[in-house]
Amino acid sequence: MSTLCEELSRVKTYEYTAEDVVEFEALHEEIRALKKERNAIIVAHNYYRPEILKVADFVGDSLELALMASNVKDADIIEFCGVHFMAETAKIVNPSRLVLLPNLLAGCQLADSAPADDLRARIAELKKEYPDLAVVSYVNTTAAVKALSDIICTSANAPKVVRSLPNKNILFVPDRNLANFVANQVPEKNIIPWDGFCYVHQQITPEEIDRIRQADPELEILVHPECRPDVAKLANAVLSTSGMVRYAKEKPAKRFLVVTECGLTDRLAMEVPEKQFLKGCKLCTFMKVTTLDDVRDSLKYMRYEIEVPARCGGCSKRQGSALCVSLWLCGEKLFTTEPQRNTEIRE
Ligand code: 13P
Numbered sequence: 509m510s511t512l513c514e515e516l517s518r519v520k521t522y523e524y525t526a527e528d529v530v531e532f533e534a535l536h537e538e539i540r541a542l543k544k545e546r547n548a549i550i551v552a553h554n555y556y557r558p559e560i561l562k563v564a565d566f567v568g569d570s571l572e573l574a575l576m577a578s579n580v581k582d583a584d585i586i587e588f589c590g591v592h593f594m595a596e597t598a599k600i601v602n603p604s605r606l607v608l609l610p611n612l613l614a615g616c617q618l619a620d621s622a623p624a625d626d627l628r629a630r631i632a633e634l635k636k637e638y639p640d641l642a643v644v645s646y647v648n649t650t651a652a653v654k655a656l657s658d659i660i661c662t663s664a665n666a667p668k669v670v671r672s673l674p675n676k677n678i679l680f681v682p683d684r685n686l687a688n689f690v691a692n693q694v695p696e697k698n699i700i701p702w703d704g705f706c707y708v709h710q711q712i713t714p715e716e717i718d719r720i721r722q723a724d725p726e727l728e729i730l731v732h733p734e735c736r737p738d739v740a741k742l743a744n745a746v747l748s749t750s751g752m753v754r755y756a757k758e759k760p761a762k763r764f765l766v767v768t769e770c771g772l773t774d775r776l777a778m779e780v781p782e783k784q785f786l787k788g789c790k791l792c793t794f795m796k797v798t799t800l801d802d803v804r805d806s807l808k809y810m811r812y813e814i815e816v817p818a819r820c821g822g823c824s825k826r827q828g829s830a831l832c833v834s835l836w837l838c839g840e841k842l843f844t845t846e847p848q849r850n851t852e853i854r855e
């Protein structure tokens with residue numbers, strides 16, 4: 509088994525010194541002791557800093573983290589090493605647990621690009637033209653936006669979720685690139701995209717990918733669906749972050765170009781040392797803002813608690829329900845949640 513020092517030496521995004529690793533080991537020990545004392549579980553998104561991934565009990569993509577959070581029964585605290593909307597989702601699917609986000613600066617620019625008031629106005633406008641309109645929101649949205657939506661999807665299940673709806677006309681919020689990917693996969697629907705994008709994925713250009721591929725034509729190219737359509741067109745596979753991890757582990761290919769946030773290449777380099785992962789990636793400052801010290805301090809001082817409003821205003825469809833949210837993450841499982849009732853999870 510590799511030591512922490514060996515694993516971190518394979519990471520390309522950061523250059524760790526021997527002193528850094530010694531410091532991480534001491535912090536890991538402190539965090540493990542606090543985790544036991546607080547009866548907490550640590551979950552982390554694939555993009556988080558490698559030294560945080562190494563102390564997490566579970567690492568995954570948005571769908572896996574939501575499923576994981578919904579199943580937490582024995583731990584009292586979910587220490588959520590992700591961005592704000594992910595921690596909020598954990599609270600929605602498991603309202604009886606205390607959910608902590610170690611750094612409140614861990615937001616998401618894509619989620620912020622769809623304010624609930626603007627969405628409400630857009631729905632009203634589109635309903636005049638399309639009375640059957642359904643609103644499908646990517647999980648990268650605030651709870652208030654989820655409350656206005658008919659169904660929630662993640663990058664792992666977006667086409668499947670859209671296909672499951674009887675409605676022909678779909679307002680897809682907030683990512684226009686994911687909306688485009690869904691429109692190609694589900695041509696029988698009329699997908700109306702919200703005009704948002706992720707600043708990290710939007711920066712990646714087809715020219716960059718072409719240049720790398722020309723130098724190494726054997727590379728398998730894995731692209732996240734938040735990338736531009738002209739980038740997605742160059743992919744061998746378009747996948748969620750954990751979809752890329754599974755693909756890279758299962759396929760016989762030895763070299764991959766991983767086109768998403770840089771953290772994923774770091775996870776792959778640590779877990780699959782026998783293969784090579786080139787980066788066609790950019791850093792997400794929101795995913796990288798949290799440090800190992802923040803994780804320790806979060807458990808030590810019990811901060812920062814994520815709460816979902818008990819009543820969120822303006823959901824005309826489901827007025828009167830506790831949060832006015834039905835959150836369905838239709839992947840392997842289907843959730844319906846209404847806080848103040850128990851979360852119900854159906855196969
Ligand atoms: P995944 O659910 O594929 O991990 O994506 C989350 C995200 O924020 C991508 O930018």
Ligand code: SF4
Nearest residue numbers: 616617618706708792
């Ligand atoms: Fe949000 Fe983009 Fe960062 Fe993902 S990579 S958390 S979508 S800003």
